[in-house]
Amino acid sequence: MRSLERLTLAHLWTGFVAFAIACLLGVWQMWVRSPLTAPLSTPDRYYQSVTAHGVSMAYLLTTFFVMGFGYYVAETSLARPLPGKRWAWIAYGLGLTGGLIAAIPILLNQATVLYTFYPPLTGSALFYLGLVLVVVASWIWCAQMLVAMAQWKRSHPGQAVPLAMFGTTANAVMWLWTTVGVAVEVLFLILPAAVGLTETIDVGLSRTLFSWTLHAIVYFWLIPAYIAFYTMAPEEAGGRLYSDTMGRLTFVLFLVYSLPVGMHHLFMDPEHSTGFKFLQMTLTVLVAVPTFLTVFTISASMEIAGRLRGGKGLFGWIATLPWERPMVLATGLAFFMLWFGGGGGLINMSFGMNAMVHNTSWVTAHFHLIFGGTVVIMYFAIAYTIWPKLTGWQSPNISLQRLQIWLWAIGMMVMTLPWHWTGLQGQWRRIAAFDYSNPLIASWGPWVIVSLIGGIILAVSALLFVWNLVTLHRSSSPRFAVGEVPYAEAVHPPGRLPASLNGFGLWNVIVAVLMLLAYGYPIAQFFIDPPPQAVVHRLH
């Protein structure tokens, strides 16, 4: 096995192990929330489990997946060895060590602060230090992606950077911007409080800094899915990418409009004025643009594939698509679920409507649907596509892969739709137990049980996913060529490309200006007129 394959597999397996554990915890949590009596249920353990679930899903699965997939894309799409592979292994070691260090206080119930921290609660300093190591590992990855793209551009003057790598580097650039907020929060506010250097903490400032990170991090998770939409799905469907330029625009728009928008998580917070909330809301709306660009472009690419396979008429091409291939199937299901998740998101980001759903389980349902229904389902499809190229073994049974993806999509819909509904009924989020003897709350009970059933389907799917990957390591079917590259060609391969669609200089300037406008005064106000601080509440 070549070193790239080892590197990619190490990252992806680490992420997926964290994912499988988190799925099982998730089912138990849904069980605790339901009217059925769950084993081992105490409020303490519930929040501990929520913390472990959130950290595993949001920080470990995603970071390791993005890094591993990024290395794979860098080497295969640029068709040259990854620069500084030793650094990649150092980053892996740092990230893994950080994840394990963070796990210790979580298991000891000394960091039950959920993955979003919620100061003035503080957990053990080890928890934050571990997560800092994971982020530092991802920074090394970012540097490698930037170097890989720069070196390629130097040796290919005037040529368009392959779209998969352009998207990956856009993600690296965005991630560097994104992590500034949480890094400042943890290093200057939370860690001093956790180790006892300070007795009070500015909750408003902490929340503001976390909001800086909190929306863009979602796009950090999502961009690999979009890379798969643009480069892998059209190829697997047997067609071509309808427009390479649309892909570049999409990645650039994600970079620009994922950052100065985080305040939409703080619409109900008192520390900011309505003007800045509206400004950031307006910028949030623009995230819909790359989403619609993508829906259009990928639908068009699929239509090309469908017609090449003999599809006729207005919709006939849909039936002729090779739905038996996991990548095509996952893309279709992801688009279907994106419709619901995106619609819910539009409600959340509207200042007025947000007031209705804020702090209800509607929001929890929304982010599970987007994360599971669009991000993770595409992680599955990417894994199924590249795993045979990494191990050299073909899947003995592709129908199990299809079954797994179907179970995931069905489970996700069964779990999240009733969850949205109970949220609209007023069901609170971040609650360890509900008093089902109250008639109002009792009426939610059946829906929560339906959600639990969805959760069980998801857990079965997650375990089947791990099993499917294992079979790709020990298959008895014939080996096939390693290293064959799965990226689609565009109908019109990029020729004359403006520099702004082949690099990030202009966009970094725009992001800097937008961040200054959107977050400059809202952060400065904490220093101009310092608000009262909260007494630190240590849980360790």
Place this chain on the structure above:
Amino acid sequence: MAEHPPSDQTPAGAPAEQAAVDRHWRRLALAAVGVAVAVGGLLGFVIIPAGQREHSHLSMDAAMRRAAGLEAGSPAHPQPPAAINSLPVSQVSWDPAIMQRPAAGNTARGAELAGQVCAACHGETGLSVTSAIPSLAGQTSYAIYKQLHDFRTGARVQPDMTAVAQSLAVGDLASIAAYYAAASQQYAALGMRDLSGETEIVRVAWEGDTRRRIPACMSCHTNGVGGPIETPALLGQNREYMAAQLNAYASGARKNDVYGRMRDISRRLTPHEREQLARYFQGTL
């Protein structure tokens, strides 16, 4: 991998023509982002304040300053102060300076004072001599300090304790609190008691009774669970003392509980439940 056209047709290498394309795209991008920011800014800082102005009886200037966060507050009409003057129930408010006091208490000084003043009733290690007198073992220094301070200010009244607390300086109260909190750390057995009680009582203790709006005792009365930090631990406390306190809260004779939480809860408990809870939490060794 996609095949790339020869470099003479492509971007950043070809200066003359390419520069024009680049410029065009740069302008386009800046204009698009500029329009987005302008629309958002107009909406947030001008149009919305213009709408709010009328209903809130504000000048346009004030409304815009509020929208920008330069002027405080949404209540355009200040809320009237509470109609009734509440009695100060306790003068201990936990800001960092006050939290320092029990933490900074001198345990050597505390041991000396405890030996002279407290131990006769509360014992050397905080185990009291009769069931009517509370044990201090297992309590945090915050819990002990809060009660001593309340006796001193008159927020809580008990003839013996009022006299003792008023004869001591605040620093001494903190030292005594620190001493007993430390002494009881060596004496950890209070947490090891066996608890048994009727199902209904155990339920009130651990889960509360939401239909009567009685929260679970243990949602606050366990050290470190997130309730107010002065909350005393209940496990192993003397039955007679605890029952007397619940009854005093219920009758309103004792009122040094901030926001009247315990008065509220105690009134909802039946006299029988108060007695049973006291018996349950005392437990058996």
